[in-house]
Amino acid sequence: MASLALTIRETLRYRGAIGQWSWVLHRLTGLGVVFFLVIHVIDTSWAVFFPALYEKAIRIYQTPLFTLGEFALVFAVVYHALNGLRIAIFDFKPEWWKHQERAAQAVFAGTALILVPMFIGMAYHAIQHYSHDPFILPLSEVLAEQLPFLAGIVVAAIGAIILAFVYNMVMGATEPVGPAKAQGSALERFWWSFMRVSGLLIVPLVFGHLAAMHVVQGVFDLTAAQLRVVGVAPSTAEPFTLEQTAALLNDDSARTENFLNGWNDSGTATEFVAERWSAMLGPVFIWRAYDIALLALVTIHGFNGLRYVLTDYTQGNAVLRRAAGYLCVIGAIALLIVGGAALLSAVPQDAIKMAHEATRAMMMAHGGG
Numbered sequence: 001m002a003s004l005a006l007t008i009r010e011t012l013r014y015r016g017a018i019g020q021w022s023w024v025l026h027r028l029t030g031l032g033v034v035f036f037l038v039i040h041v042i043d044t045s046w047a048v049f050f051p052a053l054y055e056k057a058i059r060i061y062q063t064p065l066f067t068l069g070e071f072a073l074v075f076a077v078v079y080h081a082l083n084g085l086r087i088a089i090f091d092f093k094p095e096w097w098k099h100q101e102r103a104a105q106a107v108f109a110g111t112a113l114i115l116v117p118m119f120i121g122m123a124y125h126a127i128q129h130y131s132h133d134p135f136i137l138p139l140s141e142v143l144a145e146q147l148p149f150l151a152g153i154v155v156a157a158i159g160a161i162i163l164a165f166v167y168n169m170v171m172g173a174t175e176p177v178g179p180a181k182a183q184g185s186a187l188e189r190f191w192w193s194f195m196r197v198s199g200l201l202i203v204p205l206v207f208g209h210l211a212a213m214h215v216v217q218g219v220f221d222l223t224a225a226q227l228r229v230v231g232v233a234p235s236t237a238e239p240f241t242l243e244q245t246a247a248l249l250n251d252d253s254a255r256t257e258n259f260l261n262g263w264n265d266s267g268t269a270t271e272f273v274a275e276r277w278s279a280m281l282g283p284v285f286i287w288r289a290y291d292i293a294l295l296a297l298v299t300i301h302g303f304n305g306l307r308y309v310l311t312d313y314t315q316g317n318a319v320l321r322r323a324a325g326y327l328c329v330i331g332a333i334a335l336l337i338v339g340g341a342a343l344l345s346a347v348p349q350d351a352i353k354m355a356h357e358a359t360r361a362m363m364m365a366h367g368g369g
């Protein structure tokens with residue numbers, strides 16, 4: 001516990017120069033990744049629940065605006081991870097605090113070092129994609145599709161404020177209290193440790209996910225026909241021929257499982273996910289198990305981090321402070337339910353055919369390929 005008190009004191013004392021930058025960037029990158037995560041988990045669940053919507057969501061990821069966002073996202077994850085490790089290490093070794101400045105510089109240098117090869121890989125995928133006259137959804141549509149997410153967040157925030165207001169009316173007004181992080185209750189001490197342990201566990205999981213989705217393959221490869229799906233052992237030496245795939249897509253009795261051979265024959269993002277989520281290692285659906293661990297850890301870590309930030313800025317107001325807590329609890333539970341439900345459900349039998357038809361309709365509507 002002495003190290004907790006020391007950490008808080010030293011962090012506050014150190015908020016200047018490079019320490020200030022590290023603190024601000026850690027906060028901004030954490031918040032950015034939480035925001036992305038909300039959209040990403042909801043989107044991904046559509047591969048199971050609404051394949052047509054999932055195809056559109058992935059086409060949105062494949063537009064220039066989101067390509068820029070992807071570089072920002074990867075920077076955010078890498079910087080936040082390294083800086084989070086620095087925070088955790090120094091918490092275990094408070095006597096090292098005198099090396100803070102050099103450690104903060106090392107985090108920036110380490111981030112640059114990791115980002116250079118990652119960005120080269122991502123830029124390669126992006127150049128390959130954009131130099132082949134790809135189908136690109138118009139910006140107006142890309143922006144319009146984000147409105148329901150924003151509306152959802154606003155509604156959730158208003159709902160949390162109303163709940164907190166009612167609670168305080170019924171239970172009597174409570175005194176405004178300080179930021180969650182600074183409280184010494186057993187529960188807050190648990191969360192303090194959880195943030196460090198979960199951060200450590202998230203590092204290999206999120207880096208593995210990013211390596212698969214950004215470097216080995218890119219977001220553009222999700223819809224590349226006849227491509228091997230990353231992390232899946234193919235059951236046939238070659239993908240189905242174009243004729244075989246067309247025959248399957250036109251066959252009313254063909255099911256999603258008929259497509260599963262480790263190759264994305266149909267070139268739909270839904271097949272990409274179906275292939276990954278059907279891959280087995282021994283008796284385990286390996287990528288589903290991986291995603292369950294990733295989902296649980298990043299959601300709980302991210303939303304507890306969001307609670308730290310929101311309670312920092314609502315210290316003077318008992319209703320808003322309570323609302324911040326509600327928003328984070330409700331948000332985390334909702335995301336775990338949506339993401340968990342997708343991960344535990346079978347991909348529907350007609351999902352790939354629906355996805356294919358939706359892609360065709362989308363392209364015709366926008367005069368694409």
Ligand code: HEM
Nearest residue numbers: 027030031033034081084085195199202203302305306308
């Ligand atoms: C990749 C590995 C990660 C590590 C090592 C890590 C580590 C940490 C640590 C040590 C803290 C400080 C907790 C405290 O002040 O008590 C923190 C805060 C935070 N983390 Fe992470 N984290 C990781 C991933 C993530 C992810 C994926 C998200 C988003 C989903 C996220 C969102 C946040 C937020 C919002 C905060 C609060 C920032 C603040 O209080 O200013 N982190 N993280």
Ligand code: HEM
Nearest residue numbers: 037041044045213219273276291294295298339340342343
């Ligand atoms: C643009 C970058 C990313 C792309 C293209 C991407 C792609 C995907 C895909 C295709 C899936 C479903 C199939 C599978 O898991 O193999 C997935 C699932 C998932 N991804 Fe990502 N990912 C990205 C970044 C991230 C980041 C940064 C995080 C963590 C902060 C993350 C967290 C997750 C989680 C939790 C799931 C499971 C979702 C669910 O439960 O429905 N992803 N991602």
